[in-house]
Amino acid sequence: MDSTTNNAGKDRTMIEEYRDDNFGCWHDTDEEEVREFYHNVQSRSVWKICSICDEKVKLLPLYDKCNSCMDKMERGQFI
Numbered sequence: 001m002d003s004t005t006n007n008a009g010k011d012r013t014m015i016e017e018y019r020d021d022n023f024g025c026w027h028d029t030d031e032e033e034v035r036e037f038y039h040n041v042q043s044r045s046v047w048k049i050c051s052i053c054d055e056k057v058k059l060l061p062l063y064d065k066c067n068s069c070m071d072k073m074e075r076g077q078f079i
């Protein structure tokens with residue numbers, strides 16, 4: 001008998017997407033310098049818990065808030 005494939009939906013397609021938790025979406029990624037900087041940021045980033053939303057995010061050591069929280073703060077959606 002065949003068992004049903006119990007894949008808990010964890011198949012995130014790993015496309016090379018230029019976004020991260022430090023800065024959100026990256027623009028100008030057709031420029032090599034930007035891509036290099038992106039990879040530099042990625043390699044220096046560490047897993048942290050965002051101090052606002054408690055999500056596990058990958059941030060530069062000097063950051064403690066994820067981009068989406070920073071974004072909301074900038075728009076004044078936070079207390």
Ligand SMILES: [Zn+2]
Pocket residue numbers: 050051052053054055065066067068069070
């Ligand atoms: Zn956050």
